[in-house]
Amino acid sequence: MAKKQFKTESKRILDLMINSIYTNKDIFLRELISNASDAIDKLAFISLTDDSLGLSRSDFEIRVDIDKENRILTISDNGIGMDRSELESNLGTIAKSGTKQFKDELEKDDDQKLLDVIGQFGVGFYSAFMVSDHVIVISKKYNEEHANQWESFGNDGYTIKEAERDSVGTDVILHIRSNSEEGDEFDKYLEDYTISSLIRKYSDYIRYPIKMMMEHSRKNENKEDGGDEWETYLEEETVNSMVPIWQRNKKDVDQEEYDEFYKNKFFDFEKPIATVTVNAEGLISYKALLFIPGRAPYDYYTREYEKGLQLYSNGVMIMEKCADLIPDYYSFVKGVVDTPDVSLNISREMLQHTRQLTTIRNNIEKRITNELQRIQEEDRETYKKFWDAFATQIKYSIVDNYGANKDKLADLLMFATTHESGFATLKEYTDRMKDDQKYIYYAAGENFDRITKLPQVERIMDKEYEILVLTDEVDEFVIKMLDQFNEHSFKSVDDEDAIETTEDEKEKFEKTVSESEDLMKYIKNKLEGKVSDVRVSKILRSHSVCLTSEGPVSIEMEKYMAKRNSGVPGFSTEKVLEINPDSDVFSALSERFANEEYDLLDKYIELLYGQALLIAELPLEDPSAYSDLICSLMK
Ligand code: ADP
Secondary structure, three states, rough: OOEOOOOOHHHHHHHOOOOOOOOOOHHHHHHHHHHHHHHHHHHHHHHHHHHHHHOHHHHHOOEEEOOOOOEEEEEEEOOOOOHHHHHHHHHHHHHHOOOOOHHHHHHHHHHHHHHOOOOOOHOOOHHHHHHEEEEEEEEEEOOOOOEEEEOOOOOOOEEEEOOOOOEEEEEEEEEOOOOOOOOEEEEEHHHHHHHHHHHHHHOOOOOOEEEEEEEEEEEEOHHHHHOEEEEEEEEEEEEEOOHHHHHHOOOHHOOOHHHHHHHHHHOOOOOOOEEEEEEOOOOEEEEEEEEEEOOOOOOOOOOOOOOOOOEEEEEEEEEEEEEEHHHHOOOOOEEEEEEOOOOOOOOOHHHHHHHHHHHHHHHHHHHHHHHHHHHHHHHHHHHHHHHHHHHHHHHHHHHHHHOOOOOHHHOOOEEEEOOOOOOOOHHHHOOOOOOOOEEEEEEOOOOOHHHHHHHHHHHHHHHOOOHHHOOOOHHHHHHOOOOOOOOEEEEEOOOHHOOOOOHHHHHHHHHHHHHHHHHHHHHHOOOOOOOOOOEEOOOOOOOOEEEEEEOOOOHHHHHHHHOOOOOOOOOOOOEEEEOOOOOHHEEEEHHHHHOOOOOHHHHHHHHHHHHHHHHHOOOOOOOHHHHHHHHHHOO
């Protein structure tokens, strides 16, 4: 029989497994039992509508058999089974190798990184090779006549041939390795004590019985025949408790058990930052066990990510990822919902249950919001962790759908701030606003230091008003979408009316404006095509110039859009050159203008415009000409 080769990527992973880079080899059993349970889920689902199967819920089971003498450990299930082509495609290649990140990692040489990625998908069937050097899988698929056998000794490939199996299901037969000279112990996997402990530790909640023959001893009653006083005998036992963790009372479950369940079921190395249980009774009854992860899954911000909660009904898993159970903006939530109130015999689409699912979703949404708010109030550090991982998600969700969900999500927002706390919610901001403060001030830019040094920020700081510092590209869109919070409008530090002025100040300002009207016109003419206006600034204190924008698009937004379009400016703002009337520069300009020293005046204008660009972190059009200009003025 021709030997088939593993796909290249599978070979490399197999190598890693054989050389067992994972220190915790015990997990192979969890992986194989979990596969068995998934396979039973599938057949259990079919059996709901296919009576010809003659199987009822209680017939499903997983068996673990130990043949110590031949060093064989077998995991069997009466699940859906695999046909020949499935054996080939499921076991000959790593199922997840289609995903992009996986491919990227495979191309690199870093084994540890690759293992991390595999770890995020679950280690899977190949983990069998951590403890076994010869694996046989015999499987008969539902509705197929023949069984098939897949066999491999590791990296030199595998064979597939027809085989015998009475009923539908799968046996995974592991020839357990000998203890190695390096001290790796494998004999223990042939001890019923070790195996049953591992099942209880990792697979207790599996909802089908995991049965094993266990050795017991009893007092020998017929001692006359010369036997020992104690004799051993084998008895079949169901090792796992079969109660899914979400069906148990919260007070009977340790947080550690929840954490373990989360990590195993949803492939995370880290425990969740919050666990929420729901036990709803009434019009619709359900139990839910929900987790808020502490970090975004590797594919979270990609199209490949699929949101959803696992949906069970009467002990049968109906859907792996039921998207209707969780709103888009909380797509990071993981968990399980179990309800008897959705009937399953029609289809997986379950359109007829929309109303029930919506009720559950709304309730879950509220619970998650409450939990996030509780963490935000009581445990800032944990909230920060959440925020690091999912701020982008919440912010984009505020902007999405024309702000349909903005009111629900606004309380979750946090921004860097000039307040000593460094990091604030909008409520904290509005709660501590000064008596004479009308607006919520914000400034946008690359980083905190840069922003707080912007010329236009000074006058707000002088008043000791707090400023929200927006460093995330989407922040300004969020602010624009919110428009206001707690009846206070947001105000950009760029805005002319950000600070109220007295009548005297107004008068003085108007006077300067009218006196310098011709000068401003002259400058505007000179900068034709570069700025849309030149004005006497109301917003500057000690600095001489700055650029602001007119209209809804800020300079920061323009930079953001340009970055998105790889440097090609998508749309540009109407820029305004502002000149501080109280600055020496202003006097210098006025003087040259009055004396008709136009050559020099033109140079000053170029110089000022360049400075304004630099402060706004916009590129100079011609840096070397600019440098020449400065030198010519220094002469
Ligand atoms: P995963 O279970 O994460 O998809 P695995 O490498 O563990 O990855 O398994 C690959 C595929 O092989 C599974 O998705 C499943 O289709 C199939 N498979 C594995 N074990 C069994 C089994 N006991 N019965 C039926 N199918 C199985």
